[in-house]
Amino acid sequence: MAQFSPEDRLARLRGPVAPQAYTARKITALTANPSCARRAVLDAAGVDKDKLVARVGFDARFGQSPFAISRGNAFEDLVKADGYAAMFTLLRQALDVPVHEAGVADLNTVGTTADLKIRAAETRHLLGRVAEGSDERLILDHPILTLQVAGQTAYLEPDAVTHRIGDRFYIAEIKSFSAIDGQADPGKVAEAAKQAAVYVIALRQTLAALGLDATAAAAAVAYEFLLICPKDFSNQPYGSLVDLRQKLDAIEFQLGRLSRADDLAALLPADATFDLSLDDDGKPACTSDDLARALDYLDPAYSPACLDFCELAQYCRDQATAACEPARLGTSVRNELPGIDSTRTALKLIDVALDPDPTQTEIVDRLRAADRLRTRRIAGVA
Ligand code: SF4
Structure with a gap:
């Protein structure tokens, strides 16, 4: 039988379509259920789970509405207008530091390319300059940080990494949900905090790749992040620091529990496929039965909590119900x-x-x- 490298095996599973990148949201979902081989392989292979679950007859029920996305983009543009002027003000208020003369490096592209590896290399280069003090007042706009997830390299894009303030870099995240009288929806703040914690861990790993030892890399990144959202019912930016210590511990622990996705993929039969491509006539390359069979090769670890974060939740719940699995009643029943x-x-x-x-x-x-x-x-x- 032909042997493929782990990357080839994952790419062959996905078929001839562009991979979906890891995101902080995907990583928090993975770490919420680290024993699920099904999600681990699909995310590592970059399979579009929304399309996959639709092909096997279920509804993903996730994703922001187009209205929320355009509102979010408009608010982010406002925060970044005039060289991040609003963010400087919020940093001054939250951290009591003079930051008015900081510059901004736009890392949405490098030259004309948006290639993640090239942007990650440029991010490392600029972080190195800021860390050594030769470019110490530089804010990185949409840098690319790297993180090892289930044996794969994830390329992650926070909204911004600040220059060093009191010897520490801060992650800044811009969200479109409002803070009314200084209070935002706790569920949304918690979700933003989980994602920010992933970025903090990635920034530490990126700094470690620059030669800092683990302790120095951890000390160089703040355990708080700057949450920026609209104030009250206006579009005026409001900022507050959110403590991440609990989330950092939990996510780091769960990342360590993830199995290597390439090892899991190597156990699949050669005919397993998640190919969602269409041929020249617009006909799917694989049948829904092929896709469902491949899904069934991968062990899920369903619990009702999956409904909160995973696109495949309805599919897995249906299977768990048909098999009368105790887990469909919750993890406490499964554990009992x-x-x-x-x-x-x-x-x-x-x-x-x-x-x-x-x-x-x-x-x-x-x-x-x-x-x-x-x-x-x-x-x-x-
Ligand atoms: S819904 Fe299914 S694939 Fe998603 S995390 Fe739960 S068990 Fe895994």
């Missing part, structure tokens, strides 16, 4: 039923229609005791 693969099996064990194997004895005793208690309660016996 170790070694029992379905709620159907659990009910048979309770009803003595099935004998427990030695590893299930303890949990079955507990289930039967809970069932007796429930029956007594229903019967009104104290």
